[in-house]
Amino acid sequence: MPKNRQIVLDSRPQGEASAANFKLLTTDTPALADGQVLVRHHYLSLDPYMRGRMNEGKSYAQPQPLGQVMIGGTVGEVAESRNPKYAAGDKVVGMGGWQEYSVVDGNQPGALRKVSTSQVPLSHYLGAVGMPGVTAWYGLVKIIEPKAGQTVVVSAASGAVGSAVGVLAKKRGARAVGVAGGAEKCRYVTEELGFDACIDYKQHKDAQSLSQALKEACPGGVDGYFENVGGIVLDAVLLRANSFARIAMCGMISGYDGKPIPMQYPQLILTNRMRIEGFIVSEHMEVWPEALAELGQLVGSGELKPRESVAQGLESAPEAFMGLLRGRNFGKQLVKLV
Template sequence: MTRNQQILLDNRPQGEATESNFRLVTAEVPALQDGQVLVRHHYLSLDPYMRGRMNDSKSYADAQPLGEVMIGGTVGEVVESRNPKFARGDQVVGMGGWQEYSVVDGDAPGMLRKVDTTHVPLSHYLGAVGMPGVTAWYGLVKIIAPKAGETVVVSAATGAVGSAFAALAKARGCRVVGIAGGPDKCRYATEELGFDVCIDYREHGDIKAMSRALKEACPDGIDGYFENVGGYILDAVLLRANAFARVAVCGMIAGYDGQPLPLQNPALILINRMKIEGFIVSEHMEVWPEALKELGTLVGSGKLRPRETVAQGLAAAPGAFLGLLKGRNFGKQLVKITP
């Protein structure tokens, strides 16, 4: 029998998440049934949405059950198959979770997808050419729907979503402004990701300072905003928004530990006749093929050069995840599971 290391959610956070919320265990991989596929994971994706799933509260998805393998996107290799759609050696992307191996029903829609690593590295299918990239695509194309020459802003600008957003927005002729933490990230945003300007939120730590920085970076105002953070940054964006601005709400990482995030001046939504729309990318699978095609072309042509932070070994996942929530990662946060 194959031994399988797994990380379970052991208990729910009381406020800020800690490593003690997780538990590392070893289990045996069960024998495959007809139609099933055994995948050995090479990389695990760590994403901010996982923090919300750790809470037992009302949300867009069910809470992560206690005592079960943490949810998470994975890429890897088929090592055994009892399904004619998959063969040993196939490179695949799925939702295998925080573990070394997963047994997947190969016939279940959307559970496992073969990928081509000729021009796109396998790990990028968890970032720029995966769920985060499609998230950026949907928020930009379907909600913000920018015209050439408009100004769009994204928070968490150098992460997996923000970096894809920049390439997609520049391809549509937009002025693209990012908000990120620290001079190194801001330099990467402008020099490698194509942002016109990047604002360091650590240098502009309240609504007045951020509003001034946005006024300078966006002299013609803000037409579209992709929201990953919430808090005072959203308040500052609303102060600089143009009439009929559009806001795509993807995440509110500032509130993931449970504290409320009140808006200081919600009347601006009415004054500016703004559209604010939250979305969950997994509810829009119909756009994935179109989005992935464009994202794959951007990566293959070098117009999107995503950066990755890679933790080594499954046991490092909890610490890397907590670092992600604090902004310690640079680009997409991954865990390399295979040696």
């Protein structure tokens, strides 16, 4: 069996996370038992939720245990199988973590999913046709429920989740307005993804300035908001929200280092009878088949053109993760392992 390189969580962050919180190890891969599968990972997914798992405090999931392989989605191929459902060479998606190989019980429901790369590149099963895409689909379709002609705003619009939100909203006849960091990301959002407008938040120092830009981009107000960030972006949207607006609360990356995220205008939630709903996509497995079918069709047809930032080699994962938390990535952040 091959040697396996792994990255474990070595210490919990105090304030901002750093690469020093992780440790790279080399271990022996155990021999397979009946029913098990050895997966060689090709790509590792880096996602903002991982930062919350590094903390010890209460959250919607158990903290990442110290000394164990960091949690994370992976795509790869079956290297060896002692399970009749899987053959060597099968392409699979799973939660293999920050390591080059994983040994998986092939009979455990949901542990591995076979995928086809005939129309969708393997890496996209960690992004647009994976958990981030389904997150976008659920928040938009089940919480925001856009109607034709309504306006949907999404923060982190060039990222793996935000990019899918806008394309899905346009498919439903809504107006899509993005918020992203930098002129290049905003160009991608409008020119390649087809959003109606995109606002560069880096050009705005406070919620009032950002709200004025939103007023120009959303002359009819905001009917739905897909929240990935928090902070002044949420405040700016609240100032432009219509009566009965819906907010899908997906992420609050501005507060992942433990700092509080004040809200300046919570009274507008009442004034406008708004609905704000937080959600975790893994709690809604019933929608995954429908969501993945639509997302796969959008990527296969070229209507959704996902961007990827790809770091090379397992040892690059900690620094790439720090870059993701600081907005340095462009699109889905991956680590290529082969």
